[in-house]
Amino acid sequence: MKNDNIRPTESELEILQILWAQGPSSVRTVNELLNEKRDVGYTTTLKIMQIMADKHLVERNTESRTHIYEASISEEATQQKLLDRFVDATFRGSAMKLVMQALGNHKASKQELEDIKALINSIEKKDNK
Amino acid sequence: MKNDNIRPTESELEILQILWAQGPSSVRTVNELLNEKRDVGYTTTLKIMQIMADKHLVERNTESRTHIYEASISEEATQQKLLDRFVDATFRGSAMKLVMQALGNHKASKQELEDIKALINSIEKKDNK
DNA sequence: AATTATATACGAATTCTTTCGTAATTCAAA
């Protein structure tokens, strides 16, 4: 399989977030959205997206003059890999410690908390089988 | 306050993990523990720890010839900051999405799951006040 | 057709991090 060792850099991840949210987009669109958060030159964004294409993090359609880029790795799979690494690096592998910290320090809606409890219950049910 | 914008690199974080686990340590000790996971030259470790001292990520006691290094930022505060940034970068700010992914894909003991449920219940109780 | 605007390509400068060789220093052992 391809893209097994995905490791987008921070800039690349910013761009992936935009592509995941927007769907296939031109460099200009991505650059404009990027600039809502911080200043980045157009050619900088272009260059990074070209590098991402080389790495197969994105695919691009070059039929029209304005190339259209699309994420070629899924948001969920990427998040999962990055999460694994983050848990190792920051919480010494204890995902539960991370969960506790995240729950303790970020506001969650009642609905979200219920969702999490439901998920835990379904995990516990599975374990008992 | 100092160290407000902590941003340890990956190598620095590895070393911090060791210092948090071991308490104040010499470069040699840190380097040996580091080498249980991967090959790193002694002077490499030394250099990084010296840089960390410059950045005030660690303090060092230079009274004896063998300098003793100690983490100067707490594990919890560091984890919290890194977690915040990670949630932003990877989960577009949705800590709950991160929690769901972490719960869904990492094995948790029955006890840990109960702990999390208890935490959620206590959060819900607080919210109702 | 000439001009202007918009795009991509390319390469190089810059910055950040990691790595390590070498020199200088201090301590311990012979």
Place this chain on the structure above:
DNA sequence: TTTGAATTACGAAAGAATTCGTATATAATT
């Protein structure tokens, strides 16, 4: 005291990531 071992200091090389200037090509406008 001399030799050898362990330590820190220093600087520079190597790599990775980011940034951007400039050239070139294409399309749109006048």
